[in-house]
Amino acid sequence: MKKFLMFCLLFLIAVSCFGNAGVFGGSGQTPTLEKTADIQMVEEEIIMIPRRGDYPVDLSCRNPDKMDFRCRFILRNLSDKKVVLPVGFPLDVELRYLWDEKRQYNQQAIISFYAFTAGTKDKTFPVRFVPWDKKKKFSKLFLWEMTFEPKEEIELLVNYTMPGYMGLDMTIRNRDWDNRKPYKCDYLDELTGGIGQAQFYVTETGSSWAGVIEKAVFRYYPYDFEEYLARRGAWEESRKDRKKRLETRKKKPADMWQIFSPDMPMIRTWNPAFEQWQPKQGEHKSDRYLELVFQPYKPEKKDNIRIGYTFVCMPQTAEEFELLCIVIKTNLEKQAVFKERLKKNHPDRYEKYWKNRNIPPYGAAVRKNIADVVLEFHGIARNNPEIADFLADQVWYPVKTPRPMDETYKQMLLKISEGKE
Numbered sequence: 474m475k476k477f478l479m480f481c482l483l484f485l486i487a488v489s490c491f492g493n494a495g496v497f498g499g500s501g502q503t504p505t506l507e508k509t510a511d512i513q514m515v516e517e518e519i520i521m522i523p524r525r526g527d528y529p530v531d532l533s534c535r536n537p538d539k540m541d542f543r544c545r546f547i548l549r550n551l552s553d554k555k556v557v558l559p560v561g562f563p564l565d566v567e568l569r570y571l572w573d574e575k576r577q578y579n580q581q582a583i584i585s586f587y588a589f590t591a592g593t594k595d596k597t598f599p600v601r602f603v604p605w606d607k608k609k610k611f612s613k614l615f616l617w618e619m620t621f622e623p624k625e626e627i628e629l630l631v632n633y634t635m636p637g638y639m640g641l642d643m644t645i646r647n648r649d650w651d652n653r654k655p656y657k658c659d660y661l662d663e664l665t666g667g668i669g670q671a672q673f674y675v676t677e678t679g680s681s682w683a684g685v686i687e688k689a690v691f692r693y694y695p696y697d698f699e700e701y702l703a704r705r706g707a708w709e710e711s712r713k714d715r716k717k718r719l720e721t722r723k724k725k726p727a728d729m730w731q732i733f734s735p736d737m738p739m740i741r742t743w744n745p746a747f748e749q750w751q752p753k754q755g756e757h758k759s760d761r762y763l764e765l766v767f768q769p770y771k772p773e774k775k776d777n778i779r780i781g782y783t784f785v786c787m788p789q790t791a792e793e794f795e796l797l798c799i800v801i802k803t804n805l806e807k808q809a810v811f812k813e814r815l816k817k818n819h820p821d822r823y824e825k826y827w828k829n830r831n832i833p834p835y836g837a838a839v840r841k842n843i844a845d846v847v848l849e850f851h852g853i854a855r856n857n858p859e860i861a862d863f864l865a866d867q868v869w870y871p872v873k874t875p876r877p878m879d880e881t882y883k884q885m886l887l888k889i890s891e892g893k894e
Contacts, residue, residue: 526636539636590632667785687770689772722796785869794882847886
């Protein structure tokens with residue numbers, strides 16, 4: 474499961490949405506990101522409004538939630554000459570394997586699907602779509618041409634709607650897959666899984682303009698959307714599907730997938746972190762949003778905006794806790810058998826990969842560590858050194874605001890933690 478989760482997470486990262494208008498030279502299907510010394514992006518203002526997808530938003534990923542992007546750029550001609558400039562706006566990165574190079578694209582249908590427009594307050598620019606740039610780094614490119622008179626300043630307005638991305642996610646901080654070390658209690662890896670959805674606004678193409686961006690403002694409207702997520706859960710499920718899922722859970726208690734449910738708790742996985750965004754109030758009571766302001770703005774890779782929500786595979790009831798324990802018990806027993814078989818039949822692989830791997834027997838110590846992780850997730854400190862490395866790697870730790878927890882369930886976990894079970 475760990476490898477499958479990693480694959481799905483890498484896919485989620487690979488489809489990051491791009492933003493920021495850039496300078497693209499070339500022609501036909503081979504535009505190239507270039508740099509201009511004449512036109513400066515003076516300001517940018519990005520408004521992001523999330524909204525629910527078409528019903529049902531389920532694990533088929535056919536109706537993901539969406540984000541409306543309302544972008545405003547102030548572009549200034551620094552020169553004393555007339556400048557004609559090819560401008561491009563890529564929506565994605567490195568998705569070339571999804572596009573057929575020989576395919577004839579229905580320009581109207583694609584532009585309509587993304588509701589993409591570019592223009593000023595007085596006119597709309599004719600845009601065309603190409604699947605990618607020459608280097609195949611950026612994809613879903615919308616291109617148009619702009620003309621600047623000497624010293625002219627133009628307010629460019631770009632609007633579009635992007636479907637979000639939904640799939641398996643993980644709650645780990647260290648995503649350097651080549652240099653990750655196993656946790657001291659490696660079985661806790663089962664608690665890092667979840668269902669994630671995300672939207673991105675990556676600013677890399679902003680570096681193609683002359684000078685620096687003097688001011689950048691990012692506004693995000695989360696309040697109504699997060700209320701919807703809290704009601705919906707990880708996905709929308711009909712009564713029929715819920716009944717079927719719970720029946721399967723009883724039949725296959727050792728199947729890790731049965732722990733996944735729409736009721737999993739939600740955490741924010743944002744970059745920059747949620748705490749860095751400033752709450753703002755508009756003219757109307759309902760006009761509430763969060764804002765980031767940079768003056769000046771020199772975007773780096775670490776500044777790429779990610780608005781993500783992960784529904785974490787963390788047991789919320791006594792029944793779910795015991796199901797998780799069954800899964801971990803079963804996996805530990807299978808690993809122990811596999812290790813012995815490897816030692817006997819493949820000693821070289823055993824010496825290299827498995828000899829020093831700790832596979833503890835399932836018992837009170839394992840249950841205590843699992844219980845302590847669940848308590849820590851709810852903001853109840855346990856100071857357990859056995860799980861310290863695991864906690865340090867979780868995006869939800871340390872917990873700044875304790876999460877609500879059923880008192881009976883809490884007392885049950887405390888008894889397990891204190892060895893009084």
